[in-house]
Each structure stands twice: as C-alpha cells, then as structure tokens.
Amino acid sequence: MENKDELFRILFHTGEARESYFGAVNPPVFATSNFTAPDVQSLRSRIQDEFRYPFYTRGFHPTQAIVRQKLAALEETEDALLTGSGSAAIALAVISVLKAGDHAVIPTKPYSWTHFLFHTFLARYGVSCTAVDPTNAQNYRNAIQANTRLLYLETPNSMTFEITDMQAVTSIAREKGIVTIIDNSYSTPLFQQPARWGVDLVVHSATKYLGGHSDFVGGVVCGPKVLIDPMFRNDFMVLGGILSPENTQTLLKGLRTLDLRMNRVSETAEKLATYLNQHPGVQKVYHPFLPEFSGSSVAKRQMQRASGLFSIALKAQSFEEIEQIVNRLNHFFLATSWGGYESLVFPAAAFRETAENWDMAIPWNLVRISVGLEDADVLIRDWKNALEANG
Numbered sequence: 001m002e003n004k005d006e007l008f009r010i011l012f013h014t015g016e017a018r019e020s021y022f023g024a025v026n027p028p029v030f031a032t033s034n035f036t037a038p039d040v041q042s043l044r045s046r047i048q049d050e051f052r053y054p055f056y057t058r059g060f061h062p063t064q065a066i067v068r069q070k071l072a073a074l075e076e077t078e079d080a081l082l083t084g085s086g087s088a089a090i091a092l093a094v095i096s097v098l099k100a101g102d103h104a105v106i107p108t109k110p111y112s113w114t115h116f117l118f119h120t121f122l123a124r125y126g127v128s129c130t131a132v133d134p135t136n137a138q139n140y141r142n143a144i145q146a147n148t149r150l151l152y153l154e155t156p157n158s159m160t161f162e163i164t165d166m167q168a169v170t171s172i173a174r175e176k177g178i179v180t181i182i183d184n185s186y187s188t189p190l191f192q193q194p195a196r197w198g199v200d201l202v203v204h205s206a207t208k209y210l211g212g213h214s215d216f217v218g219g220v221v222c223g224p225k226v227l228i229d230p231m232f233r234n235d236f237m238v239l240g241g242i243l244s245p246e247n248t249q250t251l252l253k254g255l256r257t258l259d260l261r262m263n264r265v266s267e268t269a270e271k272l273a274t275y276l277n278q279h280p281g282v283q284k285v286y287h288p289f290l291p292e293f294s295g296s297s298v299a300k301r302q303m304q305r306a307s308g309l310f311s312i313a314l315k316a317q318s319f320e321e322i323e324q325i326v327n328r329l330n331h332f333f334l335a336t337s338w339g340g341y342e343s344l345v346f347p348a349a350a351f352r353e354t355a356e357n358w359d360m361a362i363p364w365n366l367v368r369i370s371v372g373l374e375d376a377d378v379l380i381r382d383w384k385n386a387l388e389a390n391g
C-alpha cells in the first residue's frame with residue numbers, strides 16, 4: 001500500500017470506538033460469549049443480523065469488528081472474516097464457493113494443507129480439481145471444464161516462490177464467470193493488493209506477518225459483501241472456527257507495527273539474499289525480486305516489494321553437509337512457520353530420512369529462510385560463519 005496517510009489511518013484509527021471504552025488507546029478484551037439486549041425489540045433485531053450486532057461471540061465480537069474493518073480496508077475489499085487459523089480461512093473461503101460436482105483449478109505446489117484440502121478432503125464431498133503450473137496463466141485456462149467454479153492462486157508460493165500473473169488469471173475467470181481466491185500470506189496487503197487485479201477473495205494465515213510475533217494461530221478472509229455475507233450465514237456460523245477475543249487482540253497488536261516490520265524484513269531479506277546469491281556455497285536463491293529469478297518481472301509489476309521469506313539451494317553433496325551448515329547457525333531457530341520477529345530456517349532435508357529416491361516437489365537441498373527483525377549484518381555474518389566453517 002503506497003498511500004501512507006491511508007495506511008496509518010487504517011492501522012491506528014479505522015474501526016476503533018475509543019469513546020465507548022474511556023478513550024483507551026487499545027480496546028479491552030471483551031471476554032464474553034453473549035451480549036444482553038435492553039428489550040425484546042432490540043433482541044429481535046440482533047437475531048436478524050448476527051453478523052453486525054452483538055448477540056453471540058461466534059457471530060460478532062467487538063474486537064473482531066475492529067480488526068475486520070482494518071483488514072477489509074487494507075485489502076481494499078468490503079468486508080472480512082477472522083478464523084482460528086489460516087487453514088480454517090482457506091477451507092472456509094473455498095468451501096463457500098464450491099458444491100458437490102464442482103471443479104477447481106489450483107497450483108501444483110500450494111501450502112501443504114491447501115494441497116490436502118483440494119486433493120483429499122474435498123474429493124470426499126465430490127469436488128474435483130486439476131493442479132497446473134501457475135507460472136503460465138494459460139495453464140489455468142486450459143484446465144477449465146464446464147463445471148469449474150474456482151481458480152485458486154498462491155503467488156508467490158511459500159517454498160519456491162513461483163509467481164502467477166494475477167491479472168491474466170482473473171481476466172480468464174471473469175470471462176467464464178469463475179470465482180478466484182488467493183492466499184496472500186506471503187505479501188500481506190502492504191506489498192500486494194490482489195483485489196486491484198480483480199481477485200475476488202483474499203485469504204491469509206494471520207499467524208505469519210499480520211500477527212508477526214509467533215504468539216497465536218489465526219486466519220482472515222477478505223472479499224466483497226456478495227461473497228462474504230453468504231459465507232457468514234452458510235459456512236462461517238456452521239464451521240464456527242472463530243478467532244478468540246484474546247487472539248483477536250493479539251492480532252490487533254501485531255497490525256500496529258505491520259508497516260515497520262514488513263519494510264524491515266523486506267530490506268534485510270533482500271540484503272541476505274543478495275549476499276547468499278554470490279556465495280560459492282549456494283547453488284541458487286529463490287527470491288522473487290532477484291533479477292535472475294524467473295517471474296521477477298511479473299512479481300515487480302504486481303507487488304510493491306518482496307517480504308522476508310525466501311529459499312536457497314545449498315551446493316551440498318549430502319544431507320549431512322546441509323545439516324552441518326544449518327546446525328551451525330546461531331541466529332536462526334530451526335522451526336516451521338514464518339513471519340515472526342525471529343529468524344528461522346527450515347531445510348527440506350527435515351522432511352525425509354534420506355535424499356535417496358527424493359519424491360518431493362521441492363529440491364532436496366532447499367533451505368527456507370524466514371528473516372526476522374535482527375540486524376542484516378548479524379544475519380549475514382551468521383550465514384558466512386555457517387557456510388565457511390571447516391567441518
């Protein structure tokens with residue numbers, strides 16, 4: 001989001017009702033499951049619009065209402081729903097647009113549980129899918145069938161950062177009357193606004209950058225009222241996977257520093273990726289804004305910046321070599337997830353016992369790096385030491 005006046009208005013003001021809680025700069029956590037009405041007529045009207053009025057916390061919650069408005073505004077959409085995890089947000093959005101007999105086109109390497117959702121979970125309910133190489137929008141077009149209802153996007157993806165041309169895919173979808181959904185967790189609305197390119201629903205793992213401190217799991221779905229309203233009534237209230245009031249408050253706290261954190265990790269990741277790119281111990285760097293990365297020109301057209309997540313392929317002969325290098329890092333925790341204050345590494349080698357008969361879609365020598373809030377020099381020195389130590 002280039003307009004900083006607008007950005008800080010949203011992050012610090014939009015949706016807040018400070019006058020109703022003594023002018024407190026932060027809203028209280030409303031630890032309540034239900035809300036009382038002053039009379040029967042008021043109770044009646046609350047039941048009729050559980051989405052917008054305090055009645056029961058599964059449907060509406062004051063802190064949630066604040067954060068919903070902020071996220072909808074950041075994504076330049078009309079409304080948003082918060083869920084108990086990113087996976088819940090993806091499942092909610094996808095389920096809301098599909099029914100038995102429908103077909104979806106998805107990328108070959110989406111987030112792991114998105115892969116499971118389409119290939120295994122939805123198959124049980126009679127929904128089929130075709131996985132395509134998402135770097136060419138024509139592949140989406142070629143996979144469309146008479147019963148295709150959804151084109152699903154994840155650009156960049158979160159392991160090897162393939163880029164999909166959003167505008168090319170949404171123009172195909174428009175032409176055919178098909179809904180599009182994107183997982184925008186990598187970029188956040190600060191660096192990529194999919195609604196501008198015509199994407200209908202934008203989902204997030206709020207666990208990652210939106211929360212930003214690795215202290216809760218949460219998710220978001222943003223979109224137009226014509227899709228969010230029925231999603232609330234038909235799917236959200238049934239699935240019931242809400243973000244708790246406490247975690248909603250934690251998400252709000254994360255949003256206050258979103259701009260600070262995103263620009264910091266973007267800059268640091270670019271420095272570290274540039275350093276690693278020229279290091280003889282590194283075979284390849286997967287960073288969407290490196291000039292030699294395939295897809296970087298599309299990335300630069302549709303994103304303002306790259307975030308703090310990227311991968312490298314190490315010039316190693318064995319798992320042992322990779323393990324030695326990664327184990328030598330002092331400032332990178334060995335853990336899954338990403339987008340927190342702390343720097344992380346995750347080697348693909350952790351997925352299997354051995355590199356023999358490698359069966360995964362990502363290279364065996366891949367190491368994913370999530371850059372945290374440490375100084376760039378600290379992280380570069382750490383990698384230099386790890387790569388250049390003998391034995």
Ligand SMILES: *Cc1c(COP(=O)(O)O)cnc(C)c1O
Pocket residue numbers: 085086087088090111158183185186204205206207208217218219337
């Ligand atoms: C982590 C992640 C998810 C799932 O989010 P959770 O909050 O862990 O459920 C979805 N998409 C991407 C790209 C992710 O990295």
